[in-house]
Amino acid sequence: MNTLEAGKSEILASVGGLIEEIIGEEWVRETPITMETSFAQDLELESIELVALSEKIQQRYGEAVDFPAWLSGMELEQIIALKVGDLVEHIASCQSKT
């Protein structure tokens, strides 16, 4: 595993933890969080829970990652299809810029 991939698996673990804080440990046990897990179909995250996730990401990663701006630039179909991996990639790319 190269440094970039190691960085992403660390972000995945971290983001997975944040999602678990929002939707509960029980649910995550049923649906393990991977890069392929979709927010809408697999986690059935409600939009108000995405707000909570955004707030937690801001606390964890600071100003470098602007989650609401990233999401607001997407079409509806993209948001419905959004995977945890997309968010991990986005955070990794924001971090590589700083």
Next chain:
Amino acid sequence: MPVEDVGGLKTHLQTLGASGPGVVLVHGMLIGSIASWYFSIAPMLALKRRVLMYDLRGHGLTERTPSGYGLRAMAEDLHTLVRRHGGGAPVALVGHSYGAVIALRFALDHPELVTRLVIVEAPLPILTREHVDSVSGLDGEAVVQMMPPWQQHAFLTGGRRARRLGERGIALLRDTTLVDELLAEADFADAELRAFSRPVLLCYGTQTGERMTVTRDRLLQVLPDVRLETIDASHYMTRDAPVPLADAIGRFLDA
């Protein structure tokens, strides 16, 4: 999650944007929440402004009380938030649908606390018996019918968690006095609207309902300082056309 006590009500609120003039966003009924703004126009408005959003009583993550859904009570919740977060300075208000009517009620009662008002797709009067009857039954099916298409999609294809959204809407209809309180609201008097001197922007969609277009035409006629933006969208404009809507609001707030 920031939750504040607003006149005894546990209220969920969120802010975006670090500096600039204050803007408060007020979402619509039943299926609206902070999320209606947060992933649509709020990030664009927040580039130059401090944006405050909150979940209305009984909506999103704010406490659901048995009553207190009339316009005066809802406007009073908004008043408390504006005083607390505006630091005594007036703010700009943007409301969608029911939220726009709440914002209008507040603006008429406290013009000194309002710089500019944006009304997105407000219906007047706020609720009619005909409208309630058109979605009668107060069951899951009725609430799904009231949802915008993308939420119907999520609801119908989703499982346990997606159903909660519909259940919350049903609970608001079934377990609170929301409908009765809104049916009992008197319509705004034209004289009251004529006396409001602050600049108002109306945003109405090309594919909206008749209740909205009638209200649009009336407000255009009676408000003294008013302009209209017609946007290619349905009633759910924040979802359909966030960029044109944010542009129109931004231009108006900067003018």
